[in-house]
Structure formats: structure tokens, C-alpha cells
Amino acid sequence: xxxxxxxxxxxxxxxxxxxxxxxxxxxxxxxxxxxxxxxxxxxxxxxxxxxxxxxxxxxxxxxxxxxxxxxxxxxxxxxxxxxxxxxxxxxxxxxxxxxxxxxxxxxxxxxxxxxxxxxxxxxxxxxxxxxxxxxxxxxxxxxxxxxxxxxxxxxxxxxxxxxxxxxxxxxxxxxxxxxxxxxxxxxxxxxxxxxxxxxxxxxxxxxxxxxxxxxxxxxxxxxxxxxxxxxxxxxxxxxxxxxxxxxxxxxxxxxxxxxxxxxxxxxxxxxxxxxxxxxxxxxxxxxxxxxxxxxxxx
Numbered sequence: 001x002x003x004x005x006x007x008x009x010x011x012x013x014x015x016x017x018x019x020x021x022x023x024x025x026x027x028x029x030x031x032x033x034x035x036x037x038x039x040x041x042x043x044x045x046x047x048x049x050x051x052x053x054x055x056x057x058x059x060x061x062x063x064x065x066x067x068x069x070x071x072x073x074x075x076x077x078x079x080x081x082x083x084x085x086x087x088x089x090x091x092x093x094x095x096x097x098x099x100x101x102x103x104x105x106x107x108x109x110x111x112x113x114x115x116x117x118x119x120x121x122x123x124x125x126x127x128x129x130x131x132x133x134x135x136x137x138x139x140x141x142x143x144x145x146x147x148x149x150x151x152x153x154x155x156x157x158x159x160x161x162x163x164x165x166x167x168x169x170x171x172x173x174x175x176x177x178x179x180x181x182x183x184x185x186x187x188x189x190x191x192x193x194x195x196x197x198x199x200x201x202x203x204x205x206x207x208x209x210x211x212x213x214x215x216x217x218x219x220x221x222x223x224x225x226x227x228x229x230x231x232x233x234x235x236x237x238x239x240x241x242x243x244x245x246x247x248x249x250x251x252x253x254x255x256x257x258x259x260x261x262x263x264x265x266x267x268x269x270x271x272x273x274x275x276x277x278x279x280x281x282x283x284x285x286x287x288x289x290x291x292x293x294x295x296x297x298x
Contacts, residue, residue: 102127251280
């Protein structure tokens, strides 16, 4: 029996890169992370391009800043510079690259943006996952169920887990968000952005004993005792910093629906529920992967 031909998911002609290229907000390598944090919050963006002599030399993200204020960082926050934490191995494309090529670079390198520069290495602009999700809305031609691309194994935390535990889960699992659940129902979501406001920047200064912090920081291994030792000192929990009542979608909803929610509300991941219970999560990365494969799902 001949297999039924699958409908084409994307249009053959991709969106022109120049139509979605943005001129990024740039900072210098000697900008403090406190100033970088303020810029991210002011403009509600997830990254800053680090520029020196009009050439991109690095990029700093919300994740980088969240790591820099970890309770295990021995350096005082006010003395940490962008050059200390920025990613220096930039992934770049030329101005004549396609959106498909940008998506493939993001997928292959596990990044959320690519730098566009000319033949003289001059900064032209930046393309982010958000930009590519917007192009998906333009190029989508057929229905695609969320169940086809979502991640089914979702890492979760409880509303009473400490901020330290949440941060450790994000770092150790190399994920960008974690769903807060109660009775298997999603009640909130936490991303790295939730760690950079002022209220979380100095919580470990106020509530951690310096001697105990030094003892844990100097330890070669993080064991259960270390975690408990720090956790009881932290007064903030997941419910204090999470985004409450997150948007949710159904496995049978169209990916187009999830993309619209992401673009319209500036979110990067949406819990997937069935009968109000968490069954997966769909992210911008999942949609970018569709573009990277030019709509040819495995």
C-alpha cells in the first residue's frame, strides 16, 4: 500500500533575512553585570551583544547573568564584568544567509540567537528564536499538531522548592525553564528571567551566612548535606518568583496556536496539558527545529 503523502508544512520560499534582522542593543566588555541586568529588564530582552571597536566579541544572556549571581560564585556581584561571563564563541552568518540556515545553526549549537556580520566582521544585526518563530507563522501552510514536536519528559518543581533548588535544576539539566506543578497540574513556570530582578540579586547576601557559604563553595562535590545546608537558609521559594497561571495548550492544538501565544506574549515555552494534567512542553526551540528541517519531520 502506498503511503499517504504528507502535506507540506512550510512554503518553499523562506522569509528574507533582512526583513527580520534587528539592530541589537550593544554593551562593552567592561560593563558591569548590574548595568547589563538593568538594560535587559528595561528593554525586556534576553541578550546583549558585546561590541569592541565596532565588532562583536561576545554575547551575554539572562542565563549568563543568572549563573553569575549563583550562591556558589565567590566574586562580589558588583565587581563582576560582562567580559567575565560572556560567551565568546559567537555563531555568525552572512547577510545573505537564509532563515533555514539560521535555524539550523541554532539547533546544531543549542543557542537562541545568531550574529549577522559582513565580510569585515562588522556587526550587522542579530536573529533570535523569537524572530524565527514569527517567520514560522508566515511560512506555515498545513496543520501540525503540537504532539508531533513537543517534549514529553518535563522536568518539574513544586511550589515550595527553594529558589536554590530551582536554580540547581536549571543548571544541572541544561534547560531554560522549569514548570511548577501541584497534583500534576501546572500552576507556574520559571525561567532565567525570573532570577535577574533586584529582589533575587541579593537574597543570598542577606540570608546566607558567609562562613557557611564559603564552606559549601570550597567543597569539591555538592552532596545532599550541602543542598540541605543552603536550602534551609533560603527564604525564597518557587512560588515567590514563578509566573503564575501560565498559558497552556493541548497536544491536539496546532503548533501555529502555540507560536502565536509565544510571539504575542513574549514567552518561550508553554506547558501542554491533557485533562488539566501536564503531559509535555512545547518551546521556541521545537518550532525552530521545524524550520531547521524545512518542515520535514522525522
